[in-house]
Amino acid sequence: MTRKRKRRLGQKAGLPPGTIVHTGEPVQNGVGIAQILYNGEGFVERDVVAVEEAFPAPGEQRTLWINVDGVHQPDVIERIGNRFGLHPLLLEDIAHTEQRPKLENYGEHLFIEFNTMHLEAGRDEVVIEQISMVLGPTWLLSFNERPQPYVRTIRDRIRADKVRYRNSGPDYLAYSIIDHVVDSYFVVLEQIGDRIEALEEELMANPTPHTLQAVYGMKREILHLRKSIWPLREVVGALQRETDLVRPTTGIYLRDLHDHIIQVVDVVETYRDTISGMLDIYLSSVSNRMNEVMKVLTVIATTFMPLTFLVGVYGMNFRHMPELDWPWAYPVLWTVMIGVAIGMLAYFRRRQWL
DSSP: OEEEOOOOGGGGTTOOTTOOOOOSOOOOSOOEEEEEEEOSSOEEEEEESSGGGGSOOTTOOSEEEEEEEOOOOHHHHHHHHHHHTOOHHHHHHHHOOOOOOEEEEOSSSEEEEEEEEEEOTTSSOEEEEEEEEEEOSSEEEEEESSOOHHHHHHHHHHHHOTTTTTTSOHHHHHHHHHHHHHHHHHHHHHHHHHHHHHHHHHHHHOOOHHHHHHHHHHHHHHHHHHHHHHHHHHHHHHHHTOOSSSOHHHHHHHHHHHHHHHHHHHHHHHHHHHHHHHHHHHHHHHHHHHHHHHHHHHHHHHHHHHHHHHHHHHTSOOSOOGGGGOTTHHHHHHHHHHHHHHHHHHHHHHTTOO
């Protein structure tokens, strides 16, 4: 099943626009903040304790990436927003973890929101979480509900690749993060595909009410995935059209990323059609099994109908029934009944009713 973490949307009711309220699950851990500075000449990374330690020094020319793991502390989001001049509505959306994937242009920076998904360790569940990014001229801010694996992967790439990453700006960094998340979609969809195949085999072999419950659960799961993936195609398409903060060299990679998202959407649509067809298969299988049972019962009832008639005739309490005085009446009657039953079964077999 797909598990979207519990949201507490009621907390926002009645508050003025721009109020930063965390709507996700309660989190006990603190917020993790990492600062990465790099260019063609060097790479510096560090984990900071105070928010202000992550801010760049005046006149900093290197590309800055600030990654924040945890959006449950509004004061951290607000202090970062004040430093980079972010709009209050943007800050509100970062803490509101039930957003539809989108891209918004705030003039000097772009706000990008999308969802990541992964399989829960030890459980057959897909967990969907939100990632928010703010792309500026020389900096990128990323906000995660919880620590995400893409952070370490991208940091390792920046550390090792001195040509592509370090000589590219924050727009390429934003592309790399989205690309890593989209690649993880394929892993999740592959696992779901294996589960769909197993469910199809169960449907064809021996469908049960538990099978129907699993089909409906899979259908809800696919709908959740579609809701999280489908809008991302529009986000990447809009990102390609941004010319102020996205360089032409990065636009080439965005086109390739757009193709990958289309592939993911096609897989999700295929799975959705497959699940819809599985419901029809289940109903057909149950109906066919019921027809087989009714056919057997009908054959039995039809076979015994003439035998019941003969027994009923000779079970009547009339005095003058000549056959009752015949010495061979009893075995003759049995012979007739057995012959009638065999003859009817042979007729059913000839007509391919059996």
